[in-house]
Amino acid sequence: MLRLYQFERTWGIPNLSHFCCKIETYLRMAGIEYEIKPTLPLTAPKGKLPYIEDDDTKLGDSQFIIQHLKTNYNNLDEGLNKAELALSLAMQRLLEEHLYWVSMYSRWLYTDTNWQINKKAIFGVMPPVIRDIVAAYFRNKIKKQIYGHGIGRHDTEEIFKLGMLDIDALSSCLGNKKYFLGEQPTTLDASAFGILISTIGCPIESPLKEYGLSKDNLTNFVAHIKTHFFSDL
Ligand SMILES: N[C@@H](CCC(=O)N[C@@H](CS)C(=O)NCC(=O)O)C(=O)O
Known part of the structure; x- marks a missing residue:
């Protein structure tokens, strides 16, 4: 299953990181299954969170992650002109x-x-x-x-x-x-x-x-x- 690396949940919101929250929201809106791995950015591929691991793919940056989700799972923007x-x-x-x-x-x-x-x-x-x-x-x-x-x-x-x-x-x-x-x-x-x-x-x-x-x-x-x-x- 796809693994989402992000900060620990806090403040009663999905994530204190704007970009981690963006990715988890996309995953839920698109109905994609995932598991969360709470972490800090110290070992992230680009030194920032979020990043994902999906089979052999390890990807940092929310823009590239969403490209991956669109190509391999569900493209929420399919109907847009x-x-x-x-x-x-x-x-x-x-x-x-x-x-x-x-x-x-x-x-x-x-x-x-x-x-x-x-x-x-x-x-x-x-x-x-x-x-x-x-x-x-x-x-x-x-x-x-x-x-x-x-x-x-x-x-x-x-x-x-x-x-x-x-x-x-x-x-x-x-x-x-x-x-x-x-x-x-x-x-x-x-x-x-x-x-x-x-x-x-x-x-x-x-x-x-x-x-x-x-x-x-x-x-x-x-x-x-x-x-x-x-x-x-
Ligand atoms: N362009 C990146 C931005 C990610 C980002 O800035 N993440 C912050 C948390 S909101 C981070 O990990 N910062 C750690 C640092 O800059 O050292 C994306 O879209 O994922």
Whole structure:
């Protein structure tokens, strides 16, 4: 059976990692059987989670994993036309290459309270002394990534303002539809759920979370997917 390597479950959500949550959501939406192997990214093929093992295949990065799932199991995007596929890709880039970094800033750098909550959730399984060293190492690494991305060069107010523009775009794109591209779930919904639940559905407080929670269609979307596909949580 396909094995999904991801962080330990916490916070009452599928996963604290946006991308692990995206993959588990795709698996459930597509009705693919899998087993979970909780782990940390230290031994991941590309140094990041999630990754999967499926027979002899070991794959990192959610984009390549979904390609594999589409080819070998079930393609949730089969019914989309070219324009819908283009919109799907563009919105996934907004979610995963921009809004994701605002969310990362909230968790790792915005307030000490958020950092302590994040630290406990990710590194809490480690013995105390090692935990502090490893957590400090990763915090410094993620800080460099946020700066390298570019968003970390702005001040706090600017960072959240940019994130709120993403929330506006997502809310307008979803409108009053059940899923982003209609009545059936697609890859875009798995991606959107992964990033949105980490933004509005976890105990990391920020102006971005407040703003996201003010959009009824986005909160209903997240609640619907959680209830419909993760009723066991
Ligand atoms: N592009 C990758 C991103 C995966 C990613 O950033 N994973 C994070 C957790 S949300 C990670 O493992 N980070 C560890 C690190 O950067 O050292 C994907 O789509 O899977």
